[in-house]
Amino acid sequence: MHLYRLGRVSWQDSQLAYHALARLGRQGLILCSPGEPYVSVGYFQDPAQELDLEHCRRQGLPVFRREVGGGAVYLDRHQLFWQVVLRRDHPLVSLNREAFYRRFLAPVVGVYRALGVGAGVAPINDVAVERRRIAGTGAGEIGDCVVFVGNLMRHFDCTAMAQALRAPDSEFRRSYQQYMERELTSLRHELGAQREAALSNDELCGLLAREFASVMGPLEPHDMDDELRRAMERVGRRMLSPAWTYQPRRTRPHRKVKVRAGLYLHHWLQESPQGPVEARFTSLDGKVLEVSLRGPGGELPREASEYIGGSVGALTKALSAMTQGLD
């Protein structure tokens, strides 16, 4: 199997390379880092609903919609990408997602541990240090291949992430940023700025290649070749077009933003003939942690606190019933 150590590449190439490799049906591991910051959204996400596009435009932050699951994420040169591409019929590819993730996150955990960071897999597909997330991942079936992509987090810019995200107001954005700062970590945070800075990307790539080889088998260094470049151009013509990136989707009344495995911030807004009904809440493992409700004319008749500790499903069902009750 081939190993592509691409080094620092353009933001476009940091995404196009694995999409193209998969379209070609070629297996391998790509390691790279983007030269410029950008925002990537999941396949099913509508950037207009997920991102503050005006902010992105002002900051010159490009937006890319990947053919992989998961949510919107801010990406920059402080993240080292690993991108696994395997054919769907490869024996290591499984319908059992949990087993697949556990198998292919082991190398990432191994690298962190080799650096002295006590990371572990946080189901279903996060890597965490004492519950603080230290990697983002996503998977997708592209062409005849499965891709599994993620990053080794040298440092994560929570402010840039929070600013790029579309938020109903500054309170939601502030709350999101605070949660991110509390619930995410990085090599810089774990090792200290000096030790993190002393680690070269080359050294980190060496560790990643070694660890992934223990799962994928021997990895043979391979340069970006003409066939791959041509495939990247072809894929780029489609995936860098506004028609692909900004494909609209139906607005959902319930907006849910992930902070880390199991922890979400929610914003629920639905119109009733008397005005909008709004709920903001956080949930951990499907249970409501905090909630505030607002309806036409101020607070809704029910006490928000009665939903704390209950399931998210029960709360959203109650919210729908409230909205209908205001007819």
Added chain:
Amino acid sequence: MEIGGYNFPDELYYDPEHFWVRVEGDELVMGMDDFAQNLAGEIVYVQLPNEGKKLKKGKKLAKVESGKWLGKVLSPVNGELIAVNEDLELKPELINQDCYGAGWMYRLKADDLGELGDLLKGAAAVEPWVNEEIAKHAQEG
């Protein structure tokens, strides 16, 4: 029939990619089987392509996401997509809750219903296949 704790209704056809097919007159209804929806976990998005889409057997019909995994739904037959389950747009979890009922996914018109013969049907065909799948995934787990 129940196989290893998973429900596989007798009257359905099964695609080895873990989709079921039900014949309704000269139309087909399809969805994800119980084994696949269990292993996939919470389904969060289902692509609902436009009706009229031409379908090629074994090729991508749509995409579905669960656990940050963007998977493919492959067409079990050559033909045309004639309807989608619109409820899945806002409630994709219906697949987890009732994969053979409210969580149905697509309605198709097959060019040749004879192609159903390539799918699995009946205990003699379905049971060994499901048992093999269970054993395979148990080893991985």
